[in-house]
Amino acid sequence: MAMLPSEQAPEHRSAVLFELFVHSVVDYAIYMLDVDGRVISWNPGAQRIKGYSEEEILGRHFSVFYPENDIAGGKPAEELLIAAEMGSHEDEGWRLRRGGERFWASTVITALRDENGALVGFGKVTRDLTERLKTREENSGWQQAFAHFVRAQETERRRIAWDVHDDSIQSMIAVSMRLQMLAAQRRDPALMHLDEAIQGAIRRLRLLVAQLRPPALNDDDLVASVRDFLDDVVEGWGLDCTLRHDFTAKPPPDIVVTAFRILQEALVNVRKHANATAVVVSLTSQDGGLLAKVVDNGDGMKTDAETSRDVSSGEHIGMASMRERAEAAQGWFRISSGPGDGTAVAFWIPLGLPGLARR
Template identity: 50%
Template sequence: MRLLVQSIRDYAIFMLDPHGRIVSWNAGAQRIKGYTAEEIIGTHFSVFYPPEDVAAGKPPMELETAAADGRWEEEGWRVRKDGTRFWASVVITPLFDEHGELRGYGKVTRDLTERRSMARALDERGLLLAHLVQAQERERRRIASDVHDDTIQSMVAVGMRLRALGERLPEEYATAVGSLDDAVEAAVGRLRDLVFRLRPPGDGLVEGLAAYLEREMSGVAYELACDLDGEPPAEAAITVFRICQEALTNVRKHAGANTVSVRLASLDGGVHVRVRDDGIGVTHREHRDGHFGLIEMRERAETAGGWWDIRGAPGEGTTVDFWVPAVPRTHDPAGRQDPAGRRDSAGRQDPAGPS
């Protein structure tokens, strides 16, 4: 029986003592969670839970419920050794001896991340999300075009007239007009920056991030590393870019960092991203209250069906970790092609159009 349990690789099967400490470990647990038996035995099993679940007291609650009801079962996010998360099916079973004394718990975990991503790619919610993301980007591009072609051009014309007027006025008035011209020029610069942020640069995710880093991270040494199997679907690429954009904006404005690295990799049928800087770290207030930018990043990732995390002690830099599914949408139950496709079952052009 020990040989059977320890050799299974598709399921993490291990035992906890009555207090939740790990006392056994099989090959599947090492493959799924990343720890060897020597590293993890004796550690409390809460190490596998996201910080927000630990803070909410979820691990001990699950043990108490399992002991009272005879089992605990759920699906949810769990954390690997390297900090990445996976969608797990978990069953906890209390183990009683012949005298009815609780001797510990059996825990069986299965990694369902890829299956969940595939199901999400086919369901109506995933289809709606894809259309929503692309609609948001179209609106951003429209606003960027309006600002660039109308507002900026009008303000540039105002600046030219102010300069021409200043050349004809006495010095005492020319100085005031020159100050107005400087204010207009500064406003034009801010609007150009807004247009740049609204409209992702480049033709693909990596190219867009490279262009963004080059333009926005002046004074900060940066590194961009990519290990993707291919270009993600449009909605996944947009989501990844926007979260990275917010994370890098925080680095530039608030971190006081000298270096930042952005690493992208294909993982579990999605894109895993790690943005790490050497700045001031995350303050207690940001963890407790939630900075608006942090909330926006988390909501983007979770709305896409993924996860997001931030960590970093004060003075030790910050790491933003997130993952979003990137399964190509090849089927729509209503007969339409995916949002990157062009026509529905009747041959009509998809009103969402290409991104």
């Protein structure tokens, strides 16, 4: 009667357990080659991934798993040579299943030597990464599309800013100068009041130009951009500004611009609507992304019953803009507020490949 593994000598028991392990693994192809590269062992994972039964593949050269161009270039032999010289060889690339179907594989070839150091064969482990490659390509395509979208938005903002500055503002300045001359000649208070209204419109347009393309925006450094915007702009609104951060990552320009624009809109809303005296901006690394918050000590927002609308639905154009930017970056946006409690805006956007937004 055969002995159980626990009743066998330690060396033999280890070999039996290892053999059980190899034949229990189905997510990896684990097989051995002789010194010439012919298959001499085959586990169920290899059959599942590559499609060959043990009877079909034993004795065949492992180059059968490589595309024709790799075989013509001598890749299988080169990999064995490197493994023999270096001890092992790792690679990612296209491999073939039975029938010629391609799949993206991660492979490791390990040289096997006896107690005297003589080469006796190779062990090879192959993992099918086709789905991971598809995800990587999809994410890469999404990132390119998102970066293009952000660049297009910023280009349009610059164009509008230039048009407003070089056309609308200059035309209004010319009108204002003429009104001032007429007002001085005729001593007409109505003309002076009209000029004051035009001067006010010019100031608002200049503010719009600054918001469309703020000098503080440096798409290589989010923290510096936010700090400069707080120092150069927000403090000028009479707000006590605090920036708190432990954020040291260097996100790509499209993420920097997206985060800055959301923060900018949130701060402009504080100025327009909050009746606040202080605002705190925080930037934190969390869950592989940026968690940003803008918290003010203002009046807070009225309840839905008082406003007759769902605040969380993003009906307000400023909130809609912030939410759309965050969600376009595969992140999330939320706002919490109550009468007399101030308002807290928070959003999270991933810094790497987009994934499930964490709430």
